[in-house]
Amino acid sequence: QVQLVESGGGLVQAGGSLRLSCTASGSIFRVHFMAWHRQAPGKQRELVAGITDGGTTTYADYVKGRFTISRDNAQNTVYLQMGSLKPEDTAVYYCRLVMTRDYWGQGTQVTVSS
Helix, strand or coil: CEEEEEEEEEEEECCCCEEEEEEEEEECCCCCCEEEECCCCCCCCCCEEEECCCCCCCCEEHCCEEEEEEEEEHHCCCEEEECCCCHHCCCEEEEEECCCCCCCCEEEEEEEEC
């Protein structure tokens, strides 16, 4: 069994920064990919950023230059440093881990006020 625990969400003013963390525990074997997704009210969940076990990253166009994903393989932890936040970044942010199947965290709320 695998558990993902996210932290770091909260309320921030536009232009501010937040750092999200997600730590995986349990039966962790080779982790192929870790990512952050988000879901705003009334919208589908979407990929924000991802990182492979080799460190290759991918970003949604709307966060390029503002968000940075990183991971600590030894700690099975993935981070999302978010800067220049905008009200449209408001959403529940979910951590995802890919091994032989996908695992998801419970989500952490990020609210950006204008």
